[in-house]
Amino acid sequence: MLRLLHAGLCRSPASVSALRPAHTLVGVRTLSQAVRDVRAQMSEVAQSTLKSTQLNVLFESADVVVAGRPTGALAMNQYMVACKARARARHGSLIFFSQHTKQACFIDAGESPSIFGHWAATNGFSLSKVLLTHGHPDHVAGLRETIDTFPQADVYLHEEDQATLSEAPEFGKTFDLTIYPVYWDEVQSISDGDVLQVGNLRFECLHTPGHCAGHVCFYERQHQLFFAGDTLFKDTVGRTDLPGGNRDQMHQSLVYIMSQELQDNCVIFPGHMATTTFGRERRFNLFLKRPIAQAKRLIAAMASQQAQAQ
Ligand SMILES: [Zn+2]
Numbered sequence: 001m002l003r004l005l006h007a008g009l010c011r012s013p014a015s016v017s018a019l020r021p022a023h024t025l026v027g028v029r030t031l032s033q034a035v036r037d038v039r040a041q042m043s044e045v046a047q048s049t050l051k052s053t054q055l056n057v058l059f060e061s062a063d064v065v066v067a068g069r070p071t072g073a074l075a076m077n078q079y080m081v082a083c084k085a086r087a088r089a090r091h092g093s094l095i096f097f098s099q100h101t102k103q104a105c106f107i108d109a110g111e112s113p114s115i116f117g118h119w120a121a122t123n124g125f126s127l128s129k130v131l132l133t134h135g136h137p138d139h140v141a142g143l144r145e146t147i148d149t150f151p152q153a154d155v156y157l158h159e160e161d162q163a164t165l166s167e168a169p170e171f172g173k174t175f176d177l178t179i180y181p182v183y184w185d186e187v188q189s190i191s192d193g194d195v196l197q198v199g200n201l202r203f204e205c206l207h208t209p210g211h212c213a214g215h216v217c218f219y220e221r222q223h224q225l226f227f228a229g230d231t232l233f234k235d236t237v238g239r240t241d242l243p244g245g246n247r248d249q250m251h252q253s254l255v256y257i258m259s260q261e262l263q264d265n266c267v268i269f270p271g272h273m274a275t276t277t278f279g280r281e282r283r284f285n286l287f288l289k290r291p292i293a294q295a296k297r298l299i300a301a302m303a304s305q306q307a308q309a310q
């Protein structure tokens with residue numbers, strides 16, 4: 001049941017296929033098959049209890065807190081990441097601390113922002129940014145209301161997901177989801193390598209196409225927090241059989257991710273299902289075997305090139 005609850009528009013569809021490499025899974029499926037999958041999984045979610053009004057604190061340290069909850073009929077994990085630390089300013093050898101920054105951001109916007117907004121207000125955080133991993137309906141279902149409720153918050157999405165965002169209301173109808181439109185001029189375009197600052201937190205944008213053309217993961221390196229959207233999950237990876245999906249790009253994106261300096265204790269916050277860590281996924285996620293091997297070869301080749309250049 002749990003596996004079905006969190007599949008939907010995200011993970012590779014067949015759980016048994018987790019025993020096979022990702023590239024054998026995809027490519028033979030048609031869109032209508034994918035839609036049938038998603039609808040079946042939505043009915044499973046509808047029978048579950050998504051009625052909680054609570055946010056779960058998923059990670060907390062001295063200067064950052066991550067809270068989240070599954071939202072909507074596809075149980076999309078929306079997160080709020082808040083900076084608890086004081087802003088620092090250096091003058092000569094002296095470091096001054098201003099008031100606590102109390103800045104926060106959403107990762108994706110799957111529902112009305114009221115529960116997140118209430119939690120933020122209760123804890124004294126203010127929303128300054130909305131970071132979208134991609135424009136699929138389950139990830140933007142609450143975006144219109146979020147923009148209207150928090151007009152001061154800038155919204156960020158990769159430029160290659162402009163079409164995905166504009167098609168979300170129509171695509172959502174396929175799954176009986178009502179999505180109110182958000183227009184591209186309301187969004188800030190981001191590219192691979194951009195860094196988005198939220199208080200003292202720095203979110204690096206990693207362009208990871210494959211699930212859709214403009215998919216982005218957000219990596220907060222200092223605290224080893226990785227927001228994976230629908231690219232990487234506990235024990236599996238994102239599906240590539242929806243419009244804009246591409247299995248070769250997914251493979252390359254996984255190589256790109258596994259080439260980053262990700263510690264074993266780096267927490268992965270996926271778009272669906274439970275959090276996990278890179279240490280765990282390196283050991284148990286069979287879909288990562290080939291990307292990890294290729295990433296190792298790339299890193300070794302680069303090190304060799306650097307050694308020769310010196
Ligand atoms: Zn999703």
Ligand SMILES: [Zn+2]
Pocket residue numbers: 009010134136211230
């Ligand atoms: Zn998606």
